[in-house]
Amino acid sequence: MSNLISLAKGFSVVDADEPSHLENLRKEIFALARETFQLPASEPEAGLNSFHQAIQGMPLGQLNKQRIELIQRITAECNVREVVFKAFEKNLRHLLGPDILAQKNTNLVLQPPGDPNPSELHRDAPANSPYELVVWVPMVNCYGTKAMYILDVDNTEKAFAYLDANPNDWDGFEKFTKSLSVTPAVNFGQALIFYTGCLHGSEINAENETRVSLNIRYKNLFSPSGLKNQLQFFSPLRISDVARLGSLLEARELQR
Amino acid sequence: MKQFYSCIDALLPAPQPEQHEVSKKKATKEGGQIVFYGAEEYRVVDRQPFILPKLKRTPGIDGVVFFSIDQFCYGEKFNLKLLGEILGLGLSVHFAREDISFHRFDEVSENFITLSAYFHAFKRSRRVSAEEILSVLV
Numbered sequence: 001m002s003n004l005i006s007l008a009k010g011f012s013v014v015d016a017d018e019p020s021h022l023e024n025l026r027k028e029i030f031a032l033a034r035e036t037f038q039l040p041a042s043e044p045e046a047g048l049n050s051f052h053q054a055i056q057g058m059p060l061g062q063l064n065k066q067r068i069e070l071i072q073r074i075t076a077e078c079n080v081r082e083v084v085f086k087a088f089e090k091n092l093r094h095l096l097g098p099d100i101l102a103q104k105n106t107n108l109v110l111q112p113p114g115d116p117n118p119s120e121l122h123r124d125a126p127a128n129s130p131y132e133l134v135v136w137v138p139m140v141n142c143y144g145t146k147a148m149y150i151l152d153v154d155n156t157e158k159a160f161a162y163l164d165a166n167p168n169d170w171d172g173f174e175k176f177t178k179s180l181s182v183t184p185a186v187n188f189g190q191a192l193i194f195y196t197g198c199l200h201g202s203e204i205n206a207e208n209e210t211r212v213s214l215n216i217r218y219k220n221l222f223s224p225s226g227l228k229n230q231l232q233f234f235s236p237l238r239i240s241d242v243a244r245l246g247s248l249l250e251a252r253e254l255q256r
Numbered sequence: 257m258k259q260f261y262s263c264i265d266a267l268l269p270a271p272q273p274e275q276h277e278v279s280k281k282k283a284t285k286e287g288g289q290i291v292f293y294g295a296e297e298y299r300v301v302d303r304q305p306f307i308l309p310k311l312k313r314t315p316g317i318d319g320v321v322f323f324s325i326d327q328f329c330y331g332e333k334f335n336l337k338l339l340g341e342i343l344g345l346g347l348s349v350h351f352a353r354e355d356i357s358f359h360r361f362d363e364v365s366e367n368f369i370t371l372s373a374y375f376h377a378f379k380r381s382r383r384v385s386a387e388e389i390l391s392v393l394v
Contacts (some may be wrong), residue, residue, distance in 0.1 A: 074393050086274055099373075101370075130386075184390050221369070221370070221373045222373055222376065222377075223377075224377055224385045225374075225377035225378070226387075229324075229349075229353065229354065229355065229376050230355055230373070230374050231325055231354040231370065231374050232354045232355070233372075235367070235370070239369055243369055244368075244369060247368045247372050248365065248368070248371035250368070250372055251336060251364075251368040251372075252334040253334055254334060254337065255336055255337055255340055
């Protein structure tokens with residue numbers, strides 16, 4: 001059973017309250033990946049880690065088409081938003097309160113060794129809401145370049161101070177930013193929960209295993225939204241009785 | 257095939273051709289097609305006076321596709337009254353960008369909390385909100 005975490009620094013690696021939720025989710029995702037990519041392995045951990053071996057030589061266009069198909073099937077069939085929430089419910093409720101929206105679609109990242117397109121240095125907010133959390137959930141143990149790097153809020157501020165002072169030096173900014181970053185190991189059964197204002201990214205995966213990870217965003221129903229349309233991007237996951245009653249009263253008043 | 261009226265957003269959060277494309281896609285998803293379209297006059301978007309009379313005098317339509325729920329948020333209050341009146345005509349209401357549909361008013365009531373939260377988030381200035389939070393914390 002995990003303790004409640006602090007997000008004062010902007011991110012934290014947290015154990016699942018109930019690991020079986022993630023184990024079942026991984027089995028489902030692996031079953032879909034096996035169908036989509038005709039993976040030979042039968043065991044999720046080994047099968048996902050060796051994903052790159054199964055797609056060797058596959059044309060990039062076909063790989064991307066099947067990857068999108070897999071993401072669509074995972075979103076449609078696995079109810080990731082609910083399962084991930086249940087796995088980390090205590091901390092997510094602790095951090096966000098009782099009225100919670102979850103991202104409608106799930107993001108799946110498949111990063112084989114040597115993939116030249118890692119996630120570039122960025123932060124989600126702005127344009128996402130700065131009152132939003134990202135839950136990054138690896139489906140395999142992630143470490144070294146197979147994991148992602150992140151800066152805490154203080155170092156993110158330092159990085160942007162550099163950019164403010166050197167607005168035309170993106171390369172220098174990137175180098176300076178990475179020097180301030182950490183790359184926490186996040187094992188299967190854990191998540192990296194981080195605030196959308198933290199700079200983060202990933203390097204080219206130089207390990208011998210494929211990184212398979214999910215990421216999904218949660219926010220409080222009533223917190224300010226970002227530039228992304230809240231109704232387009234999110235839908236309700238948990239609504240408190242107080243909020244439900246309040247909305248019914250408000251609806252009645254608006255019809256008068 | 258269902259016949260839909262399309263009402264695009266006069267404040268142009270997206271150019272008109274983009275709005276038409278997204279609305280057309282939503283109509284197709286709902287098993288129909290756009291057969292008429294219109295928009296509120298720019299100066300009265302907060303009150304939306306055009307669409308209800310227009311729907312009443314347009315025969316043979318099954319519903320209306322708005323480009324965005326924002327069109328119900330430009331006034332001081334969320335325009336729930338209009339939403340109820342359109343549904344009261346027996347027409348379905350669809351929002352293309354958000355991919356949301358309502359066929360009966362009880363569906364609106366059930367989901368009103370998300371519409372209300374969206375309305376308040378739409379109206380709230382993040383900067384003002386952050387200043388308010390800081391004023392409580394400091």
